[in-house]
Structures are given as C-alpha cells and as structure tokens.
Amino acid sequence: MDDDEEFDDDYDFEDDFESDDEQDLYAGDGGAGGGISLAGTWWDKEALALAEQVSALFDDDLKIYAFKTAANLTIRVRIEKMSTRYGSPTIDDIEAYTIAYRAKLDDAESTGKIPKNISLEVSSPGVERVIRVPEELERFKERAMYVRYTTASDEAATPQEGDGVLRLISYDMDLRECIWGIADVKINRQQSGKGRPLSKKQREWRLQTPFESLKLVRLYSEC
Numbered sequence: 001m002d003d004d005e006e007f008d009d010d011y012d013f014e015d016d017f018e019s020d021d022e023q024d025l026y027a028g029d030g031g032a033g034g035g036i037s038l039a040g041t042w043w044d045k046e047a048l049a050l051a052e053q054v055s056a057l058f059d060d061d062l063k064i065y066a067f068k069t070a071a072n073l074t075i076r077v078r079i080e081k082m083s084t085r086y087g088s089p090t091i092d093d094i095e096a097y098t099i100a101y102r103a104k105l106d107d108a109e110s111t112g113k114i115p116k117n118i119s120l121e122v123s124s125p126g127v128e129r130v131i132r133v134p135e136e137l138e139r140f141k142e143r144a145m146y147v148r149y150t151t152a153s154d155e156a157a158t159p160q161e162g163d164g165v166l167r168l169i170s171y172d173m174d175l176r177e178c179i180w181g182i183a184d185v186k187i188n189r190q191q192s193g194k195g196r197p198l199s200k201k202q203r204e205w206r207l208q209t210p211f212e213s214l215k216l217v218r219l220y221s222e223c
C-alpha cells in the first residue's frame with residue numbers, strides 16, 4: 001500500500017480479529033467479560049457475600065472482577081488488584097485470596113450455609129480482559145484494544161458490525177461517545193506489507209462511536 005495514498009473514510013479491516021471463543025463473550029458475563037453471574041442455586045448469593053467479605057479483608061485492594069457459580073458446585077472468581085495501574089494481581093495475591101476465601105467457605109459448609117465439596121477456582125482477569133465502557137476507558141486508554149462495534153448506514157436497514165484492533169483517541173462523557181484510530185500493532189502493520197509501518201491511510205483513519213454501539217472492548221496483548 002502506498003504511504004501517500006489518499007485518505008479514505010471507509011478504510012476496511014481485512015482480517016477478522018475475533019476468535020471463535022469470543023462469539024458469546026460480553027461485558028458482565030461473570031467470566032472473561034467480568035461481572036457477576038449466578039446460577040440461581042440456593043447457596044450462590046451466600047458464596048458471593050463471602051467473596052465480598054474476603055475482598056474487604058484486603059482493604060478492597062483485591063476486588064472481584066468476575067464471579068460465577070455453577071450448579072455443579074463450582075465457584076470461579078477473577079480478582080483484580082486496584083493498587084496496580086492495570087489491575088493485574090500477582091500469584092501471591094491470588095494464593096492469599098484463595099486461602100482466605102477457602103477458609104470462609106469451609107466455615108459456611110460446616111454450618112450448612114452452602115453445600116459441601118464446593119470447588120473453587122481463583123484467577124486474574126487475564127491479559128486480554130474486557131474493558132467496562134465508559135468506566136475503564138481512562139484507565140486503559142494507552143493500551144491497544146480489540147473493539148467490536150456497530151455503525152449506522154443509510155444504505156442498510158440494520159446497523160452494520162465491524163471490528164478491529166484500535167487505539168483510543170478521545171472520549172466525551174457528556175456526549176457519550178469516543179473516537180478511535182488504528183493501533184500500531186503487527187496485525188495492522190501487515191496490511192501495509194511485511195516489515196512496513198502503518199500507512200498514511202491507516203494513521204489518519206478515525207472511527208467515531210457512541211458508547212452504546214460498542215459491543216465488545218477488550219485489551220489486545222500482541223505488539
């Protein structure tokens with residue numbers, strides 16, 4: 001692609017950036033998308049309350065990013081460390097939270113507040129965590145993000161969906177919208193040719209989106 005190519009507002013992403021296992025991923029799903037997802041069992045609200053008590057033991061520095069219960073007596077918790085910029089807990093943090101939560105679960109099991117033999121899994125949000133919009137845009141604004149969005153079209157009866165690895169240019173909380181550019185990462189540079197930087201067309205491309213049109217925003221870990 002010629003670096004002096006005329007800028008085109010309708011720049012097309014040539015790659016499908018989304019993996020198959022992300023088709024059902026969404027913010028608040030209780031897993032990689034964060035949030036709370038309860039199975040509707042008689043014990044899961046008690047289990048959640050105990051998890052929140054454990055966070056308080058760490059002065060809310062280790063907070064719940066995602067919490068999910070399953071009918072097969074499984075609890076999955078993802079924690080984030082609020083004192084670090086991007087919320088990444090250490091192995092020691094995860095171990096400390098696990099030990100404290102397991103102790104509370106054992107006590108609750110002995111008194112019949114939750115069933116016996118609960119399986120517990122504690123982990124981090126992951127390197128490609130979902131970004132809560134708009135609450136976490138400021139926190140992660142310097143990181144490359146995979147963005148799936150919809151755009152209105154005069155020619156189409158329904159909104160069109162697009163995606164790409166983007167960088168956040170700006171956002172406006174009053175207007176509830178943000179402006180994106182193309183992130184300087186390998187998967188985007190490859191469209192200009194092997195070993196070449198982003199083209200002028202790519203560098204100048206912009207996307208303005210209302211918050212509500214953002215279907216999925218997550219960190220993108222590759223350079």
